[in-house]
Amino acid sequence: MPVDFRSDTVTKPSKEMRAVMAEAEVGDDVFGDDPTVKKLEQFAADMFGMEAGLYCTSGTQTNQIAINVWTNPGDEVICHEEAHIYRYEGGGIALNSMCSMRFLRGNSGRINPEEIIPNINPDDQHYPVTSLVSIEDTANRGGGVYYDFKDIQRISQICRDKKLPLHLDGARVFNALVETGTNPKEYGAQFDSISICLSKGLGAPVGSVLLGSADFIKKAKRVRKRLGGGMRQVGIIAAGGLYALQNNIERLKEDHRRAKEVAELLESKTWVKEVLPVATNIVVGILEPGVSEFDVVEKVAQHDVLCVPFGNGRIRFTTHLDITDEDLSILKQKLPNEI
Numbered sequence: 001m002p003v004d005f006r007s008d009t010v011t012k013p014s015k016e017m018r019a020v021m022a023e024a025e026v027g028d029d030v031f032g033d034d035p036t037v038k039k040l041e042q043f044a045a046d047m048f049g050m051e052a053g054l055y056c057t058s059g060t061q062t063n064q065i066a067i068n069v070w071t072n073p074g075d076e077v078i079c080h081e082e083a084h085i086y087r088y089e090g091g092g093i094a095l096n097s098m099c100s101m102r103f104l105r106g107n108s109g110r111i112n113p114e115e116i117i118p119n120i121n122p123d124d125q126h127y128p129v130t131s132l133v134s135i136e137d138t139a140n141r142g143g144g145v146y147y148d149f150k151d152i153q154r155i156s157q158i159c160r161d162k163k164l165p166l167h168l169d170g171a172r173v174f175n176a177l178v179e180t181g182t183n184p185k186e187y188g189a190q191f192d193s194i195s196i197c198l199s200k201g202l203g204a205p206v207g208s209v210l211l212g213s214a215d216f217i218k219k220a221k222r223v224r225k226r227l228g229g230g231m232r233q234v235g236i237i238a239a240g241g242l243y244a245l246q247n248n249i250e251r252l253k254e255d256h257r258r259a260k261e262v263a264e265l266l267e268s269k270t271w272v273k274e275v276l277p278v279a280t281n282i283v284v285g286i287l288e289p290g291v292s293e294f295d296v297v298e299k300v301a302q303h304d305v306l307c308v309p310f311g312n313g314r315i316r317f318t319t320h321l322d323i324t325d326e327d328l329s330i331l332k333q334k335l336p337n338e339i
């Protein structure tokens with residue numbers, strides 16, 4: 001069996017999680033009858049001090065629903081140029097919400113608060129209406145870095161002053177929260193909507209939850225239905241998500257410790273020029289000039305080690321719930337010194 005560092009989405013539900021799922025009480029959730037889904041939605045909302053939650057199929061769906069609720073066709077969304085909502089959601093913003101994007105350069109996948117105001121369009125018929133700001137914490141393309149909470153507070157204040165809603169793509173927000181120790185309710189108060197993923201570091205097989213005010217979630221539910229995301233006896237998978245929120249957050253610190261060990265190992269290889277500083281569970285290696293990321297991924301796979309190409313001569317390793325200290329030892333033995 002290869003050791004799989006491709007993503008924190010590759011985890012399989014544990015025995016304990018499966019047992020909870022098998023026993024879950026269910027009902028038709030489109031009728032509002034699924035007690036387990038309701039429990040998960042309220043649990044997640046309470047964590048961040050939000051009024052309500054909506055269980056959805058994926059992080060792409062929660063992000064796309066939020067953007068659709070906050071915008072009108074022809075509007076513009078401000079985000080980082082490497083944001084997942086733009087780069088990896090299949091052009092969904094253009095198709096689902098018919099919006100243009102305004103990109104900020106920022107720093108390692110994070111936007112700088114000072115960049116926002118100059119990028120809000122004036123109230124003039126020539127320009128699209130700026131209607132939303134979205135940030136990502138942790139920032140995947142930035143190598144799993146998290147925001148300084150003071151920056152989030154400044155971004156939030158600017159959005160409030162400018163009457164712009166602020167959305168969080170929090171696919172890996174728990175990785176950020178366990179590192180910074182920020183109180184989730186204080187953190188949640190900075191945003192108008194939050195997407196959290198249960199199927200990444202937390203180890204659930206499926207699902208994300210969109211959080212916001214009761215009014216926002218009512219609108220979001222209509223959009224989810226329109227996208228074909230209304231699910232029936234879905235408590236059976238929601239139970240795994242609830243288990244993940246109740247049991248698998250604090251342990252993310254172990255993934256962060258292991259990621260630092262992976263970084264040290266990569267640094268020792270002749271084919272790696274540099275490793276980006278590790279903040280959470282993502283390790284990005286910059287390869288020596290002339291070394292192809294695709295060749296590296298293929299060659300290490302021949303040694304039973306899986307990772308992914310990450311663009312511009314970089315590779316990415318991600319630690320997660322199913323990577324143990326034993327897997328790290330295997331990695332140390334198997335990762336070749338020469339490519």
Ligand SMILES: Cc1ncc(COP(=O)(O)O)c(C=O)c1O
Pocket residue numbers: 009057058059060061063084085136140169171172197199208
């Ligand atoms: C930052 C970020 N946002 C959103 C998503 C989307 O999640 P999903 O794969 O559940 O659609 C991902 C997936 O990896 C992600 O990394």
